[in-house]
Amino acid sequence: MRDYIIKRLLIGILLLFSVSVLVFAMLFLMPGDPVTVMAGPLAKASELEGLRHQYGLDRPIVEQYITWLSKMFHGDFGISYKYRLPVWQLLQSAIPVSLYLTIITLIIEYIVAIPLGLLCAYKKDSLFDHITVNVTLVLTAVPSFWLGVLMILVFAVKLQWLPVSGFESWQNYVLPICTGFLGGIASTLRLVKSEAIDALHEKYVVTAYAKGLKKREVLYKHVLRTSLIVVTVNVFMSVPWLISGYIVIEKIFGIPGMGNLMVESIVKQDFNVIQGTIMIITALTVLCNILSDIVLGILDPRIRISVTGGDQ
Numbered sequence: 495m496r497d498y499i500i501k502r503l504l505i506g507i508l509l510l511f512s513v514s515v516l517v518f519a520m521l522f523l524m525p526g527d528p529v530t531v532m533a534g535p536l537a538k539a540s541e542l543e544g545l546r547h548q549y550g551l552d553r554p555i556v557e558q559y560i561t562w563l564s565k566m567f568h569g570d571f572g573i574s575y576k577y578r579l580p581v582w583q584l585l586q587s588a589i590p591v592s593l594y595l596t597i598i599t600l601i602i603e604y605i606v607a608i609p610l611g612l613l614c615a616y617k618k619d620s621l622f623d624h625i626t627v628n629v630t631l632v633l634t635a636v637p638s639f640w641l642g643v644l645m646i647l648v649f650a651v652k653l654q655w656l657p658v659s660g661f662e663s664w665q666n667y668v669l670p671i672c673t674g675f676l677g678g679i680a681s682t683l684r685l686v687k688s689e690a691i692d693a694l695h696e697k698y699v700v701t702a703y704a705k706g707l708k709k710r711e712v713l714y715k716h717v718l719r720t721s722l723i724v725v726t727v728n729v730f731m732s733v734p735w736l737i738s739g740y741i742v743i744e745k746i747f748g749i750p751g752m753g754n755l756m757v758e759s760i761v762k763q764d765f766n767v768i769q770g771t772i773m774i775i776t777a778l779t780v781l782c783n784i785l786s787d788i789v790l791g792i793l794d795p796r797i798r799i800s801v802t803g804g805d806q
Contacts, residue, residue: 502787506780513776514566517769518559549573571770576762581770584755589774591661592744592751596736598667599674600729607679608725611686612713615694627687630680638739642673642746659748670747674739682728689724693717723790730786734779 530542546552549572550561565572571581614623633641649669650658660666694717741753748754752771759767 499788502784506784509780510776514563514773515559517772517776518562520765520769566770566773571773572766574759574764574767576759576764576767581766584767585752585770585774588750588752588755588771591749592737592740592753595667595670595674595740595744595749595751596733599671599678599736600732602671602675603679603682603732604725604729606675607682608686611683612690612717614683614687615690615717616709616713618691627680627684630683633676634678634680636677638673638677639742639746641677642670642743645669645673646746661749666747666749670740670743670749673743673746674736677739678732678736682725682732685728686725690717727786727790730782730789733782734775737775737778 543552550558553561562572569582571585573579574581574584577584610626614626617623646658646669649656656665656668657663690713737752740749740751741756743749744751744753745757752774756768756771758764759771
């Protein structure tokens, strides 16, 4: 198990390093000049050169990258060219908002998807199964920005039940969470259904029925328990996908999370904020992948044996 964890950690570190190179190179590939953004279009050439020297943008690229990487490991993502504030200060207020939305959406998604997935597996090929799966697939195919705008028009503008935007009360959470939930429930439901169908054909389930156990007991004590191994792992995998999906949703509903901050930074060409946001999302993705691999290795020893070549 130890070798399995070490191998996953090394792969995660290598992935973070590769992404950091691409993210840093983005500064030179994107149109615009961060110094011009900071100083304004009317700034003199001497002022631009002074700012480049102040922020180390006149140094060789390799030296800039090493300095940037070293500072990043110490929590220093640089200064926002637009707000003239430390990037980490901006991220500190945005990260909890995005994580809060993500966690609530994830909880609601699994509370709804797990029982629906079990029922679809138990009633496979029935009318209930076809309607449930097809409706969720249609919702998944709808772009999140279109679904968000539609919900604003119906529930905020037409019916006036909920506020259009903001983040002051619980009512402000309803529309963005519903948008994220409806867009992601299909994948979770299909995963639960697939695992449950496989479990229903196992010998121990047939034996449970032969012993006279009720259908509900078999579903929840045997089928659900087996299905939850992959479902539990999928929880960790869903977190970065939800955070990425909320990039557009946060902008639509005016929520001050990482997504909204990233979109505004792209529009304003605030390169340090863009780099910091992408690195945070990447770090969360890598961390969740490592945790999912570790949890899967604990729950299913066959995984770590196939990776390490033996039971560690």
